[in-house]
Amino acid sequence: MNRNRRSTEKSEPKKKAAARPSDASATDDRGLKIGEAAKVIGVEAYVLRFWETQFAVLKPKHARSKHRFYQPRDIETLKLIKRLLHQEGFTIAGANKYIRENGIDPSNIASSADASRPTASSGASMGTATRRALAEVRRDLVNIHKLLGDE
Numbered sequence: 075m076n077r078n079r080r081s082t083e084k085s086e087p088k089k090k091a092a093a094r095p096s097d098a099s100a101t102d103d104r105g106l107k108i109g110e111a112a113k114v115i116g117v118e119a120y121v122l123r124f125w126e127t128q129f130a131v132l133k134p135k136h137a138r139s140k141h142r143f144y145q146p147r148d149i150e151t152l153k154l155i156k157r158l159l160h161q162e163g164f165t166i167a168g169a170n171k172y173i174r175e176n177g178i179d180p181s182n183i184a185s186s187a188d189a190s191r192p193t194a195s196s197g198a199s200m201g202t203a204t205r206r207a208l209a210e211v212r213r214d215l216v217n218i219h220k221l222l223g224d225e
Contacts, residue, residue, distance in 0.1 A: 105135060105143035115152045125155055128166050131173055151178050 105111075111134075112119040122142075126132050132151055134142040144152070158169040 104137070105145045106149065108134075108142045108144070111142075111144040111149060111152065114149060115156055117156065122152065125152070129155060129170060129173070131178060154178055 106114065108119045108122055112122055115122070122144075126134070126142075129151075132148065132155070134144045134148050136142055154173070155169060158164040158172060159166070164172060
């Protein structure tokens with residue numbers, strides 16, 4: 075008899091939770107929970123938590139219960155971070171620098187990432203003053219290496 079009473083008690087809260095139609099609209103207003111955002115981005119939830127510690131630009135809203143809620147702008151930022159790290163091969167420091175210099179504007183994402191990557195032809199367009207400065211730095215580094223190697 076206790077088993078029957080417990081099973082009915084357990085099923086009642088489920089009915090009450092399902093009876094609230096405003097829950098879906100409240101969730102839409104708050105944004106995506108971390109698990110939902112992780113699925114959209116294609117990574118695990120712990121990766122989003124880690125990225126939050128590494129990228130100052132990533133600041134999802136937190137409820138009083140400390141749950142994270144990701145807004146559409148956060149999702150775009152996460153997509154940019156994933157693309158920079160996983161597809162473009164940036165380090166975390168490099169991705170942070172890229173975001174600081176170029177921002178996270180979705181219209182700039184595709185074009186400016188390609189433009190910021192060095193190409194084989196970029197060496198050809200380097201000015202003579204830059205070449206001289208780099209040659210001088212190289213000579214200095216070689217001399218320092220020799221000094222350290224002799225000791």
